[in-house]
Amino acid sequence: MKKLLITLILVVVSVSLMACSENKPRTKAVFMLLDTSGTYTQELQKAQKIVNYLLGNLDSGDSLAVARIDSGSFSEKDIVTKVTFDPKPSVTNEQKRRFKRRMDDFISTVKSSPYTDISGGVLQASEYLNETGAGHRYILIFSDLEEELIKGHIRNFDIPLVDTTVVALNVTKLRSDNVDPRDYLNRLDAWAARVSKGGGTWKVVNDLERLDKLLTTG
Amino acid sequence: MNEVNLLTLWSESPAISLVVWTIITMCVLYIARAPAHQLIRASTRSFRAGARLFARSINQTISRLNNRNKEVILSLGEDMIERKLEREFHRVNAVVAKDLGGYPALHRRINDTVKKIEDDYQNATETPPSPPAWLDAVESVAKIPRNGDGRVAKILDDIQGTIEGAHRDTIDTYRKSSLKRHQLLKQMVPNWRKVSQRMEEVKSNMVDLESRAKFIDNHMGTYEKIRKSDDGVARTLTSSSLTQFFVAGLVLLIAIFGGIVNFQLIALPMSEMVGGTSEIGGVRTADIAALVIIMVEIAMGLFLLESLRITRLFPVIGTMDDTMRKRMIIITLTILTTLAAVEASLAYMRDLLALDREALSQSLAGIAAVQTEFRWIPSVGQMIMGFLLPFALAFVAIPLESFIHASRTIIGLAAIGLLRSLSFTIRFLGNLGYNIGSVLITLYDIVVFIPLRIEGAMKGYQHAPRKPKAEKPVKQLSKKEDKLLGNESLIATKAEATDGAVS
Structure with missing residues (x-):
C-alpha cells in the first residue's frame, strides 16, 4: 500500500512537472492589416472572406484585431476593431457576430489613402500582439507590399517580431512587376529578410482557397 | 617496443623470428596448461553453478507464486461458491417459508x-x-x-x-x-x-x-x-478466471467508449460554466470538470452497487448495518440522479451551443440560416443520453470487480510465465558457458598439440589421455546434478569430485 502511494505521488509529481515545463499558452492572437491605398481597396472584399475564416477558426481566449494601412499606420486610430474572445462559448459567438458587423460596415465605407505605411502597421501589430500574451502570434498583411511613406516618416529600422508569424496575403502584382518581375520578387525578399531580422517567420499565401495554411506556424 | 621490433627480436628474418615466438608461446602455454585448464574449468563451472543457483531461486519463487496463485484462485472460488450457496439457501428458505x-x-x-x-x-x-x-x-x-x-x-x-x-x-x-x-x-x-x-x-x-x-x-x-485445495478445481477456476478476465475486459472497454461519449456530451457546455480558456497542468479546466463529473458518477455507481451488496469491493460498506446501508443507497442514488439531471441539462446546452455555432458558421459563410425540421429529435436524444449514460456507467462496478479479481490470477500467471522463461534462459546460458569452457580447453590443447605429442611419445602413449579422463566423470556428474538439483551438499560433493577428476 505504501509503495502504491509513493508510486502515485511520483506519477502525479512527474505529470505536474511535465505540465509546468509546457508553459506556453495555447491561445492565438491575430492582427490583420488591410491595405487601403489606391486601387487595393477593391481587393477588400477578399479580406472580408479571410476575416470570416478567422472568426470561424478562432476560439475562446483568442484575440483578433483588424487595422487599416494608410499614410501613417503606427496609430491606434487605424485599428478598425479588436476583440479578445470571452471564455464562455455563447458570449464568444455573440462577439464574433458583432465583429463581423463592424467589418462589414468598415469595408462598405472605406476610403483609399494616398500613402502606404506598412512598417508602421506591422509595428503597431507587434505591440498589440505582445500585449495579448498569446502563445501563437500572427500578423496578416493583406497588401501588395509596396510601401509608400510620407516624406519624413522613418521606418528603416528592425521591427521586433520574436515568436511571430508574418503572413503576406494576396500580394498582387503591380503593373511595373509585369515589366520586370524581379521587382515583385525583390519586394517579397526584402520583407522576408526584414521579418527574419526581427526574429519572426515569413510566409506568403496568395491562393485564398488555401486559408487552412494561414494559422500554422513555420 | 613496437610490433616490428618484436618480429625481428630473434632474427633479421621475420619468419624465423615468428617461428621462435611461436615455439616460445607454445612452450609457455604447455607449461601453463594444467593451471589454465583449471582456470577455464573453474570459471565456467562457477558461472554454471551461479546460473543454476539463480535459476533455482527463480524456481522457488515460481513455486511460491504458484502456491499464492492457487490460494488466490481457491479463495475467489470459495467466495463465489459461498455466494451461490447463500443465494440457494435464501431461495430454499423462501420456498419453505412461502x-x-x-x-x-x-x-x-x-x-x-x-x-x-x-x-x-x-x-x-x-x-x-x-x-x-x-x-x-x-x-x-x-x-x-x-x-x-x-x-x-x-x-x-x-x-x-x-x-x-x-x-x-x-x-x-x-x-x-x-x-x-x-x-x-x-x-x-x-x-x-x-x-x-x-x-x-x-x-x-x-x-x-x-x-x-x-x-x-x-x-x-x-x-x-x-x-481441500484440490488441483482439479483450481485448474477449473483458473480457466474460469481467464474467461472472466476477457469478458470483463470487453465490457470495461465498452464502458470506456461510453465514458468518452459522455465526456463529449458535457465537455463543451462545461466550458460555459467554468470557462474555456483556463487550464490546469496543460489540460483545459472544462475538460477536467467534465472528467470529474464522470468519475464521480462511476464512484457513486460503485458505492450504490456495493450498498446493494451486488459487488464486494469495499468491505466497510458490505459490513454496514442495514439501516446505514439503506441510507447509503438513498444518498448515492440521489447524487447519481442529480448528476444525471445535470448531464441531461448540459447535453441540452451543448445542443444549443452547437446550433448557435452552426448558425454563426452559416452567417460567416454567407449562407442564409436554414430551419431544419425535426431539429428537436437530436436535442431530445442528447438529453436522454445525458441522463441515461451515468446510470449505465454506474453498472461498470460489476465488470470492474470481476476484472480486478481475475487480474490477480492473470498477473500471477503472467509472472510465472515470465519467471519460467527467465529460469530457462539462465540455465541455458549457464550450460552454454560450461560447454564454451570445454571448447576453450580443447582449443588450448590444439594450440599446444606438438608438446603434447612429444609428451605422449615420451610416455609411450599414442595420444594425450587427459581429455577423455576429464570429460567422463563430468558427464556422469552432470546427469546426477540434474536429478539432485537443490541439494547443496551434493553439489559440493560433485564439485570436489570433478576437481579431482580434472586435476
Whole structure:
C-alpha cells in the first residue's frame, strides 16, 4: 500500500512537472492589416472572406484585431476593431457576430489613402500582439507590399517580431512587376529578410482557397 | 617496443623470428596448461553453478507464486461458491417459508376433503332393495295353472298384478336411490380434483426443493474440494478466471467508449460554466470538470452497487448495518440522479451551443440560416443520453470487480510465465558457458598439440589421455546434478569430485 502511494505521488509529481515545463499558452492572437491605398481597396472584399475564416477558426481566449494601412499606420486610430474572445462559448459567438458587423460596415465605407505605411502597421501589430500574451502570434498583411511613406516618416529600422508569424496575403502584382518581375520578387525578399531580422517567420499565401495554411506556424 | 621490433627480436628474418615466438608461446602455454585448464574449468563451472543457483531461486519463487496463485484462485472460488450457496439457501428458505409454511393448513384441508369424500363414498354404497318376503309365496300361487275356474283365474291374475306392481315399486325405489348415489358421486368429483391439485402443488414444491437440494449438494461438493485445495478445481477456476478476465475486459472497454461519449456530451457546455480558456497542468479546466463529473458518477455507481451488496469491493460498506446501508443507497442514488439531471441539462446546452455555432458558421459563410425540421429529435436524444449514460456507467462496478479479481490470477500467471522463461534462459546460458569452457580447453590443447605429442611419445602413449579422463566423470556428474538439483551438499560433493577428476 505504501509503495502504491509513493508510486502515485511520483506519477502525479512527474505529470505536474511535465505540465509546468509546457508553459506556453495555447491561445492565438491575430492582427490583420488591410491595405487601403489606391486601387487595393477593391481587393477588400477578399479580406472580408479571410476575416470570416478567422472568426470561424478562432476560439475562446483568442484575440483578433483588424487595422487599416494608410499614410501613417503606427496609430491606434487605424485599428478598425479588436476583440479578445470571452471564455464562455455563447458570449464568444455573440462577439464574433458583432465583429463581423463592424467589418462589414468598415469595408462598405472605406476610403483609399494616398500613402502606404506598412512598417508602421506591422509595428503597431507587434505591440498589440505582445500585449495579448498569446502563445501563437500572427500578423496578416493583406497588401501588395509596396510601401509608400510620407516624406519624413522613418521606418528603416528592425521591427521586433520574436515568436511571430508574418503572413503576406494576396500580394498582387503591380503593373511595373509585369515589366520586370524581379521587382515583385525583390519586394517579397526584402520583407522576408526584414521579418527574419526581427526574429519572426515569413510566409506568403496568395491562393485564398488555401486559408487552412494561414494559422500554422513555420 | 613496437610490433616490428618484436618480429625481428630473434632474427633479421621475420619468419624465423615468428617461428621462435611461436615455439616460445607454445612452450609457455604447455607449461601453463594444467593451471589454465583449471582456470577455464573453474570459471565456467562457477558461472554454471551461479546460473543454476539463480535459476533455482527463480524456481522457488515460481513455486511460491504458484502456491499464492492457487490460494488466490481457491479463495475467489470459495467466495463465489459461498455466494451461490447463500443465494440457494435464501431461495430454499423462501420456498419453505412461502409454500411449506402453509403445509399444516394444507394437510388439514386435504384431510377434510378426504373425510368428506369418505362420507360421500359411504353414502354412495349400493344396497339393492330386497324383495318382500311374501313375494315367493305369491309367485308360486301365480304359477298355478288356471283351469277354467273364472274366479280362481281372477284371483290368480290379481296376485300376478300385485307381484308385478310390487316389482315395479322396487325398481322405482332402486332407481331413485341409484340416482341419489350418482349425485353424491358427482359431488365427489371436485373434491377429488381439489385433492389432486393440492397434491400436485406439494409435488411441485418438493421437486423444486429436490432440484435445489441437488444444486446445493453439487456446490457443497465443489466447496469441500476447494477447502481441500484440490488441483482439479483450481485448474477449473483458473480457466474460469481467464474467461472472466476477457469478458470483463470487453465490457470495461465498452464502458470506456461510453465514458468518452459522455465526456463529449458535457465537455463543451462545461466550458460555459467554468470557462474555456483556463487550464490546469496543460489540460483545459472544462475538460477536467467534465472528467470529474464522470468519475464521480462511476464512484457513486460503485458505492450504490456495493450498498446493494451486488459487488464486494469495499468491505466497510458490505459490513454496514442495514439501516446505514439503506441510507447509503438513498444518498448515492440521489447524487447519481442529480448528476444525471445535470448531464441531461448540459447535453441540452451543448445542443444549443452547437446550433448557435452552426448558425454563426452559416452567417460567416454567407449562407442564409436554414430551419431544419425535426431539429428537436437530436436535442431530445442528447438529453436522454445525458441522463441515461451515468446510470449505465454506474453498472461498470460489476465488470470492474470481476476484472480486478481475475487480474490477480492473470498477473500471477503472467509472472510465472515470465519467471519460467527467465529460469530457462539462465540455465541455458549457464550450460552454454560450461560447454564454451570445454571448447576453450580443447582449443588450448590444439594450440599446444606438438608438446603434447612429444609428451605422449615420451610416455609411450599414442595420444594425450587427459581429455577423455576429464570429460567422463563430468558427464556422469552432470546427469546426477540434474536429478539432485537443490541439494547443496551434493553439489559440493560433485564439485570436489570433478576437481579431482580434472586435476
